[in-house]
Amino acid sequence: QSALTQPRSVSGSPGQSVTISCTGTSSDVGGYNYVSWYQQHPGKAPKLMIYDVSKRPSGVPDRFSGSKSGNTASLTISGLQAEDEADYYCCSYAGSYKEVFGGGTKLTVL
Amino acid sequence: EVQLVESGGGLVQPGRSLRLSCAASGFTFDDYAMHWVRQAPGKGLEWVSGISWNSGSIGYADSVKGRFTISRDNAKNSLYLQMNSLRAEDTALYYCAKEAAAALGLGYGMDVWGQGTTVTVSS
Numbered sequence: 001q002s003a004l005t006q007p008r009s010v011s012g013s014p015g016q017s018v019t020i021s022c023t024g025t026s027s028d029v030g031g032y033n034y035v036s037w038y039q040q041h042p043g044k045a046p047k048l049m050i051y052d053v054s055k056r057p058s059g060v061p062d063r064f065s066g067s068k069s070g071n072t073a074s075l076t077i078s079g080l081q082a083e084d085e086a087d088y089y090c091c092s093y094a095g096s097y098k099e100v101f102g103g104g105t106k107l108t109v110l
Numbered sequence: 111e112v113q114l115v116e117s118g119g120g121l122v123q124p125g126r127s128l129r130l131s132c133a134a135s136g137f138t139f140d141d142y143a144m145h146w147v148r149q150a151p152g153k154g155l156e157w158v159s160g161i162s163w164n165s166g167s168i169g170y171a172d173s174v175k176g177r178f179t180i181s182r183d184n185a186k187n188s189l190y191l192q193m194n195s196l197r198a199e200d201t202a203l204y205y206c207a208k209e210a211a212a213a214l215g216l217g218y219g220m221d222v223w224g225q226g227t228t229v230t231v232s233s
Contacts, residue, residue, distance in 0.1 A: 003154070034217025038155070045205060045226065046147075046155065051219030057210075089155050097160060097169030097214040099145070104154035 004029065004090055004102035011108040017078040020105045022090030023071060028100055030071035034093035037066060037075045040104075041086045049088075050075060077107070085109040112136035112222050114206045119227030122196055130227060132189040132206030137222075140164075140184035143209035145220055146191045148202035148229075158204070159191065163212040174200075196231045203228050 005023040012018040022029065022037075029035060035053045038046040048057055050066035053073060063079045073092070077084055090102040118130040130146070146158040159170045159180040168180060179192040189206055203226040210218035 003156075032215075032217065034215070036217065036219035038220075040155075045223035046207075046220075047223075048210075048219045048221045051210065051221075052217045057219070057221060087154075091155075091157070091219075093215050093217055095215075097162075097167050098171065099157040099160060099169070101147075101155045101157055 002100070004092060004100055006088075006090060006102040006105045008103075009106045009108065011110055012077075012080045013110045014080050014082065016080050017076060018080060018107065020075045020077075020088055020090075020107070022073040022075070022092075022102045024073075024092055024100070025071055028092040028094040029068065029073050031095065032093045033068065035066065035068060035073040036091045037064075038089045038091065039084075039086045040089065046089065080109055082109050112208075114208065114222055114224035116204060116206045116224045116227035119204065119229045121230045121232065123233050124197060124231055126196055127192070127194045128196060128229060130191040130193065130204055130206075130229070132224060134187045134189065134208070137208070139182075139187040141212055143167075143212060143214050144182060144189045145207045145209060146180060146189075147205045147207055147220070147223075148200075149205070149226075150199075150202040153202075156202070160209065160214050161189070162214050167214045169214060193229070196229075198231050201229060201231045
């Protein structure tokens with residue numbers, strides 16, 4: 001049960017798009033269409049941004065989108081805004097009622 | 111207002127036990143699965159354990175299996191985590207999170223989170 005692999009950091013300018021990858025194995029990301037993404041601002045609890053690979057909960061801007069190919073899932077944030085600066089975590093179902101998170105990616109808005 | 115409030119954290123010596131609680135309000139507790147997720151100081155999120163709406167399905171991270179026990183009392187709208195044989199590496203902020211589905215493993219995500227309770231394991 002190893003953590004999913006995410007880049008430690010990504011950055012982009014306001015208005016640009018960034019993509020955060022999340023690589024797992026055929027036992028987690030590749031085996032299920034059950035990937036979710038969370039946004040966490042410093043000192044705050046995480047917030048669900050994407051579930052079921054590409055679905056957005058009510059209230060999440062459509063600037064946030066998710067996708068998956070093989071063992072790698074991706075979160076794309078378009079039209080970057082200053083308030084998007086945060087840590088982002090992917091999470092995948094891993095079978096046997098287990099979940100596994102990625103190591104997290106720090107997004108900097110330049 | 112949908113709310114989760116964790117309690118029970120504190121400073122504990124290695125090898126000792128601690129029981130965390132999570133009080134839920136503002137939603138029908140027994141309609142949803144629940145999770146515990148922890149975050150060590152300055153580190154990322156780590157899923158700890160999950161339990162389905164009726165306690166029929168339970169999962170644990172390998173790092174805590176055999177030491178931690180998750181449970182829930184739907185009559186009291188409460189989730190628990192019994193932590194035994196605590197180690198220094200269990201030091202973290204422990205979050206209670208609501209799954210957006212009754213069962214585990216359906217990929218609906220954790221849509222409500224508490225503010226966490228801090229557990230420090232140190233002699």
